[in-house]
Amino acid sequence: MEEIMKQFVEYPSDPYTSIAKWKENTKKKVIGIFPMWIPEEIIHAAGMLPVVMWRSNEAITWGYAHVPPYNCAINKSVVDDAVKGKLKFMDGMVFLRQCLQSQEVPFIVENNRPPAFEEYLYLPPIYHGDKASKDFTRDEFKRLRKRLEEFGGEKITDEKLNESINIYNKNRSLLRKLYDLRKEKPGILRGRDVLRIVWSSMLMPKEEHNKLLESLLSELEKNGYKPAKGKKVFLSGCLCIHPQLELLDMIEDLGMLVVDDDIYVGYRYFANDAEITDDPIGALMERHFIKTPVDPARGEVEVNWGKELIGKVKKLHADGIITLLTKYCPPHLCYYPDIKVELANAGIPEVLIEVEHEVISMESIKTRLQSFREMIGGH
Amino acid sequence: MSTQYKINKLDTSGVGPLVDRHWRELREAKEKGMKIAWCAGPMFVYAYATPNIASHFMAGYAAYCGGRGMADEVLEAAERYGELRDTCSYHRLHTGMAAMIMNDWPVSNPQVLLPMPDLLIGGRFCTEMSHYMEAIHRRFGVKAVTIEIPSARSREDLPRLEKFLTNQVKETLIPAIEEVSGSKFDEENMRSILRPWKETCIIRNKCWEFFKKKPSPWTLWDYGVSIAPVFYAMGKPESLEYYNNLLKQLEERTEKNIPAVHPDGEKYRLYWDGWLPWSFLGKFIRMMIPYGAIPIAGRYPWEFFPHPEDINTEADDIIHEWIRLIYTSPNTLSYHDGPWGGQEHIEDLIQTYSIDGMLFFSSKTCRMWNLGQQEIIANIEKKYGIPGIVIDGDMIDSTMVSEDQIRTRIEALLETIDARRR
Ligand code: SF4
Ligand code: SF4
Numbered sequence: 001m002e003e004i005m006k007q008f009v010e011y012p013s014d015p016y017t018s019i020a021k022w023k024e025n026t027k028k029k030v031i032g033i034f035p036m037w038i039p040e041e042i043i044h045a046a047g048m049l050p051v052v053m054w055r056s057n058e059a060i061t062w063g064y065a066h067v068p069p070y071n072c073a074i075n076k077s078v079v080d081d082a083v084k085g086k087l088k089f090m091d092g093m094v095f096l097r098q099c100l101q102s103q104e105v106p107f108i109v110e111n112n113r114p115p116a117f118e119e120y121l122y123l124p125p126i127y128h129g130d131k132a133s134k135d136f137t138r139d140e141f142k143r144l145r146k147r148l149e150e151f152g153g154e155k156i157t158d159e160k161l162n163e164s165i166n167i168y169n170k171n172r173s174l175l176r177k178l179y180d181l182r183k184e185k186p187g188i189l190r191g192r193d194v195l196r197i198v199w200s201s202m203l204m205p206k207e208e209h210n211k212l213l214e215s216l217l218s219e220l221e222k223n224g225y226k227p228a229k230g231k232k233v234f235l236s237g238c239l240c241i242h243p244q245l246e247l248l249d250m251i252e253d254l255g256m257l258v259v260d261d262d263i264y265v266g267y268r269y270f271a272n273d274a275e276i277t278d279d280p281i282g283a284l285m286e287r288h289f290i291k292t293p294v295d296p297a298r299g300e301v302e303v304n305w306g307k308e309l310i311g312k313v314k315k316l317h318a319d320g321i322i323t324l325l326t327k328y329c330p331p332h333l334c335y336y337p338d339i340k341v342e343l344a345n346a347g348i349p350e351v352l353i354e355v356e357h358e359v360i361s362m363e364s365i366k367t368r369l370q371s372f373r374e375m376i377g378g379h
Numbered sequence: 380m381s382t383q384y385k386i387n388k389l390d391t392s393g394v395g396p397l398v399d400r401h402w403r404e405l406r407e408a409k410e411k412g413m414k415i416a417w418c419a420g421p422m423f424v425y426a427y428a429t430p431n432i433a434s435h436f437m438a439g440y441a442a443y444c445g446g447r448g449m450a451d452e453v454l455e456a457a458e459r460y461g462e463l464r465d466t467c468s469y470h471r472l473h474t475g476m477a478a479m480i481m482n483d484w485p486v487s488n489p490q491v492l493l494p495m496p497d498l499l500i501g502g503r504f505c506t507e508m509s510h511y512m513e514a515i516h517r518r519f520g521v522k523a524v525t526i527e528i529p530s531a532r533s534r535e536d537l538p539r540l541e542k543f544l545t546n547q548v549k550e551t552l553i554p555a556i557e558e559v560s561g562s563k564f565d566e567e568n569m570r571s572i573l574r575p576w577k578e579t580c581i582i583r584n585k586c587w588e589f590f591k592k593k594p595s596p597w598t599l600w601d602y603g604v605s606i607a608p609v610f611y612a613m614g615k616p617e618s619l620e621y622y623n624n625l626l627k628q629l630e631e632r633t634e635k636n637i638p639a640v641h642p643d644g645e646k647y648r649l650y651w652d653g654w655l656p657w658s659f660l661g662k663f664i665r666m667m668i669p670y671g672a673i674p675i676a677g678r679y680p681w682e683f684f685p686h687p688e689d690i691n692t693e694a695d696d697i698i699h700e701w702i703r704l705i706y707t708s709p710n711t712l713s714y715h716d717g718p719w720g721g722q723e724h725i726e727d728l729i730q731t732y733s734i735d736g737m738l739f740f741s742s743k744t745c746r747m748w749n750l751g752q753q754e755i756i757a758n759i760e761k762k763y764g765i766p767g768i769v770i771d772g773d774m775i776d777s778t779m780v781s782e783d784q785i786r787t788r789i790e791a792l793l794e795t796i797d798a799r800r801r
Binding site: 068097098104105106112120126127130132139331336338 | 746
């Protein structure tokens with residue numbers, strides 16, 4: 001078990017070195033993709049490794065010569081890493097238009113450290129389920145496929161694409177299994193471990209990750225489970241970035257157990273499969289428009305995140321919700337006030353914690369979490 | 380500082396009554412049973428051309444509220460209503476206003492009260508607009524149509540973006556306007572609005588040309604407040620009248636050699652990037668004038684269809700023609716608004732208008748322009764030796780504007796210009 005966890009942890013502990021090492025060993029290309037919704041399967045089918053760009057743990061320095069401080073953590077971090085040359089092991093980068101901030105990040109990257117390959121997808125962040133948005137998205141995916149074919153010098157056939165979708169679907173279903181297990185047996189893994197398992201899936205080849213996950217799941221099933229004590233909480237939000245591991249530790253140390261989440265480096269990442277059909281690009285497009293979990297950066301006017309959360313909490317018999325809001329993230333910022341009202345009306349306790357790039361004041365977070373813990377049935 | 384500089388504003392007093400009338404008529408429209416659309420971005424024109432629905436312009440409202448000193452009160456209402464302060468201030472302003480109306484909260488100047496909408500139309504280069512339309516929809520149950528208008532990364536992308544926007548408008552927006560208004564969208568009506576509008580904008584462009592003069596007879600602020608008639612009286616005779624009057628004043632000033640800055644014209648010609656700080660226009664210009672500095676040209680005012688010559692008002696597909704203006708027309712707006720084409724555009728402006736330095740206004744809550752600004756400054760400075768600075772603030776939220784910080788940065792910019800002149 002420890003050995004398996006060690007392997008999961010390797011990539012998230014130092015993604016820069018681990019990915020560069022993988023590249024060195026395999027002589028394959030690495031493509032960094034901006035969170036959250038680039039269809040990785042197309043890159044995988046091109047024989048390259050898609051890695052989801054991450055928030056670094058270093059303080060932003062040079063980045064502030066390019067991005068104002070009142071921008072979200074992933075933008076600041078990617079720009080800072082890019083201008084410092086820390087991402088130079090990436091042969092390419094793919095960006096998307098999912099929000100106001102992410103749409104201009106590529107300009108800065110191109111201006112300073114342009115990768116050999118770059119693509120930008122104009123995906124609609126809010127849509128009406130209309131034909132126009134669907135047709136356009138399909139064309140964007142097709143364009144990415146063509147550009148990758150040119151860059152890699154190999155055709156991405158439908159068969160290859162379906163193979164990749166298959167591998168990714170498998171990864172997603174294994175991760176969902178792990179999450180189901182956690183719902184059934186809260187505390188079976190520490191929050192920081194669950195997070196790093198999901199995060200490593202964003203960084204390492206899915207084939208390897210699948211193997212590791214299979215071993216982990218069989219180990220977990222074999223091992224006995226000693227029921228953990230604590231109030232059951234649901235983590236919500238945290239778009240584009242992973243929360244600090246210390247924050248997850250703190251939640252547990254205060255006597256709470258995360259039973260489920262809809263955070264990006266969490267359920268949101270692996271929630272939806274693409275179907276295997278004779279039109280794989282169409283299947284990826286359809287997946288993009290799936291309405292659950294409700295996604296403010298890929299949203300539909302008629303859905304309601306608050307109601308969805310209420311449903312989940314009731315089903316899980318959870319005691320409350322901890323909202324992690326990526327600071328300066330407009331899609332979440334615009335949604336949050338309504339969620340708060342919905343939850344209050346439904347009598348579901350909730351607390352808001354802002355997640356920034358680097359130092360979040362752990363002391364004040366602790367105070368907030370402590371009073372939340374008291375609210376849901378304190379010590 | 381030996382010369383005592385003073386501003387000599389152009390007479391733009393014609394704007395006030397026009398603006399007041401627009402908002403009054405909007406309130407009356409609701410009372411008469413007409414439907415109301417709150418519109419953001421250039422897609423308002425389709426509602427404007429449809430009978431039985433009156434349009435409110437969301438950015439215009441921010442300027443209106445800011446100009447009447449009411450922004451803080453409405454923003455405070457938004458916060459009371461639960462809005463978070465990091466969301467854009469135009470968003471907060473509208474939810475604050477809606478909260479005031481729906482909860483019957485007292486308002487110190489009822490002139491700024493709006494009729495609640497029956498339809499929300501969002502469509503800008505900014506995605507946050509869609510988010511805030513969606514939020515208003517959730518809270519108040521108003522139908523929202525969010526249209527995506529991506530700004531282009533390269534000219535190559537323009538045709539397919541144009542197709543995407545055209546399809547959204549025809550498939551989603553126009554049917555929604557028709558459904559809410561109960562009237563058919565009228566193409567001929569749209570043409571009849573665009574014909575005089577085009578004429579007006581041509582005159583407005585003649586006015587803009589006066590920024591080339593040294594000394595300049597007016598400032599970007601005069602031009603900025605004059606944006607209102609293009610919207611509020613689109614295609615109406617009073618709009619043309621306003622600009623004809625402006626042109627006359629500029630011609631007279633030029634003839635008599637009267638500059639915008641007394642006694643003998645500006646010492647520093649500044650480029651202004653980003654939104655205009657609607658609530659603080661006076662505050663900002665007062666920080667520049669003592670030094671003889673004025674804003675001359677900017678990217679934002681160009682957003683409002685600076686190239687009327689590009690539109691064919693007789694086009695068979697007039698719906699598409701308006702969209703063509705944004706994308707594949709020769710002066711593509713969507714390209715110039717994003718950072719890629721923006722830099723090209725700014726380079727052109729600083730040369731054409733003999734700019735000495737650049738002020739990039741970065742709104743703390745609107746990230747529409749600010750991500751590329753530092754890059755553009757560095758690139759232009761390297762290429763042309765023209766210095767630039769970023770000033771942080773907000774268009775209407777006074778809690779986000781630090782006068783001292785802004786003054787210090789402006790002074791630093793002017794000192795750099797001086798140093799380079801030596
Ligand atoms: S965290 Fe929010 S604002 Fe930042 S890139 Fe993601 S969706 Fe956009
Ligand atoms: S973020 Fe900026 S561009 Fe977008 S709606 Fe708000 S004020 Fe307008």
